[in-house]
Amino acid sequence: MKKVIVVILILALGVCFVGCGAQNNKSDRHPAQLGGEVREVEPVETTVYITRAGEKYHLSDCKHLRRSKIKVSLKEAKIKDYEACKDCKPYK
């Protein structure tokens, strides 16, 4: 009887292993695809804000944006030699 129980246990573990492995593969693929899409889009659509007189770019809620707030892409801000604000620490 003991041998039968051991064989059943081995079969059960084998099925579980294969089943879990298949599930893991599926769940691994989706985040990878989503992450890939996000990484491709993010640098293009990252938005920062500059001021008329300042030489720094800021996040939307930064205190330095009270006087003027001009929406630009991060790429554009870098091209125009704006630097990241030290207070709100926007994307570099």
Ligand SMILES: [Zn+2]
């Ligand atoms: Zn700032």
